[in-house]
Amino acid sequence: MEANQRITMIAAHLQPLNPQMEGSSVLRRADCRAKGGSSGFKVAILGAAGGIGQPLAMLMKMNPLVSVLHLYDVVNSPGVTADLSHMDTGAVVRGFLGQPQLESALTGMDLVIIPAGVPRKPGMTRDDLFNINAGIVKTLCEGVAKCCPNAIVNLISNPVNSTVPIAAEVFKKAGTYDPKRLLGVTTLDVVRANTFVAEVLGLDPREVNVPVVGGHAGVTILPLLSQVKPPCSFTPEETNYLTNRIQNGGTEVVEAKAGAGSATLSMAYAAVKFADACLRGLRGDAGIVECAFVASQVTELPFFATKVQLGRTGAEEVFQLGPLNEYERVGLEKAKEELAGSIQKGIAFITK
Numbered sequence: 001m002e003a004n005q006r007i008t009m010i011a012a013h014l015q016p017l018n019p020q021m022e023g024s025s026v027l028r029r030a031d032c033r034a035k036g037g038s039s040g041f042k043v044a045i046l047g048a049a050g051g052i053g054q055p056l057a058m059l060m061k062m063n064p065l066v067s068v069l070h071l072y073d074v075v076n077s078p079g080v081t082a083d084l085s086h087m088d089t090g091a092v093v094r095g096f097l098g099q100p101q102l103e104s105a106l107t108g109m110d111l112v113i114i115p116a117g118v119p120r121k122p123g124m125t126r127d128d129l130f131n132i133n134a135g136i137v138k139t140l141c142e143g144v145a146k147c148c149p150n151a152i153v154n155l156i157s158n159p160v161n162s163t164v165p166i167a168a169e170v171f172k173k174a175g176t177y178d179p180k181r182l183l184g185v186t187t188l189d190v191v192r193a194n195t196f197v198a199e200v201l202g203l204d205p206r207e208v209n210v211p212v213v214g215g216h217a218g219v220t221i222l223p224l225l226s227q228v229k230p231p232c233s234f235t236p237e238e239t240n241y242l243t244n245r246i247q248n249g250g251t252e253v254v255e256a257k258a259g260a261g262s263a264t265l266s267m268a269y270a271a272v273k274f275a276d277a278c279l280r281g282l283r284g285d286a287g288i289v290e291c292a293f294v295a296s297q298v299t300e301l302p303f304f305a306t307k308v309q310l311g312r313t314g315a316e317e318v319f320q321l322g323p324l325n326e327y328e329r330v331g332l333e334k335a336k337e338e339l340a341g342s343i344q345k346g347i348a349f350i351t352k
């Protein structure tokens with residue numbers, strides 16, 4: 001390739017990030033190397049400069065399955081992008097700032113991860129975030145429908161129990177809805193459940209797997225302690241303690257942060273765990289099973305979190321709940337009652 005051609009290509013690549021460096025010969029060489037990593041997936045993070053977005057972006061930059069990483073936010077994305085772009089990992093990072101660059105951020109993406117929106121402060125419920133975050137999710141999903149309708153979407157923004165139905169309605173309206181490709185991220189509930197159960201059992205958390213079903217707020221978070229792997233049993237006191245702690249894990253962090261936000265680092269860890277599973281599914285790996293909040297026929301509700309099998313087209317199989325004990329059956333009824341209202345609220349936001 002001619003030197004002039006290389007310069008032009010690199011300048012085009014860097015422009016959204018750092019226009020004043022256009023034409024630099026050093027950067028020219030950087031772009032040539034960057035092109036070498038093009039065999040993986042293209043991933044966009046929307047809300048990439050936030051408390052979750054930044055560590056999530058760093059962990060995705062380290063993921064060998066990612067070849068291109070687009071970082072979009074309404075503030076500070078150029079700085080985060082410049083910072084991460086110096087990491088000597090394979091993924092090429094590009095930054096996009098503000099609504100006019102949303103379409104460029106999304107075009108050609110295989111996976112879109114959305115942690116954009118406001119977090120809770122002490123005393124708030126996740127539903128208190130609805131008024132601000134519903135509109136943010138709507139706008140971002142309209143962009144997805146237009147620019148990468150076949151991308152898998154991992155929705156993190158709260159209240160997940162309502163934002164996933166909002167996204168579904170936006171995609172339906174655009175004629176691009178594929179229920180398999182829209183996944184509400186509930187992995188942090190599983191991560192917490194594994195940790196807290198391991199503490200009680202005196203095990204390594206990496207050896208523990210707790211299915212957590214329902215939704216992602218308070219009583220809708222339903223850990224199935226009767227299905228823990230490795231098989232084990234709990235006293236009624238342990239069951240109460242664990243269920244309450246898992247259901248209130250988010251609030252525990254909100255209160256400890258005392259007004260400075262909610263879980264960000266553990267959430268970034270959980271989001272990457274889930275995104276990596278989605279990418280391995282896209283690649284065609286067999287037997288990838290994770291819990292997620294998806295369109296579902298497991299209960300009478302249109303959305304519900306259960307274990308799903310991830311594959312080349314997203315959530316290819318939604319698993320049944322399996323046998324529940326009496327404690328879990330009571331919890332399920334409570335979860336469904338609250339979930340029904342949250343789902344309806346999300347749907348009505350778009351269809352009203």
Ligand SMILES: NC(=O)C1=CN([C@@H]2O[C@H](COP(=O)(O)OP(=O)(O)OC[C@H]3O[C@@H](n4cnc5c(N)ncnc54)[C@H](O)[C@@H]3O)[C@@H](O)[C@H]2O)C=CC1
Pocket residue numbers: 046047048049050051052053072073074075115116117118119120129133136139140155156157158159160185186187188189216261262263264267
């Ligand atoms: N699903 C889950 O398990 C969890 C969900 N969350 C939720 O994730 C969301 C983000 O939390 P944090 O990162 O702590 O908040 P944050 O306030 O630190 O970051 C949010 C980012 O979103 C950006 N943003 C706002 N409007 C935007 C728009 N229209 N387009 C693109 N970006 C936009 C902000 O500029 C900011 O950088 C919250 O809604 C929070 O409740 C948090 C923890 C766990």
Ligand SMILES: O=C([O-])CC(=O)C(=O)O
Pocket residue numbers: 119120126158188249250251253254262263
């Ligand atoms: O509690 C919050 O507001 C954030 C969240 O969803 C979690 O940490 O599970």
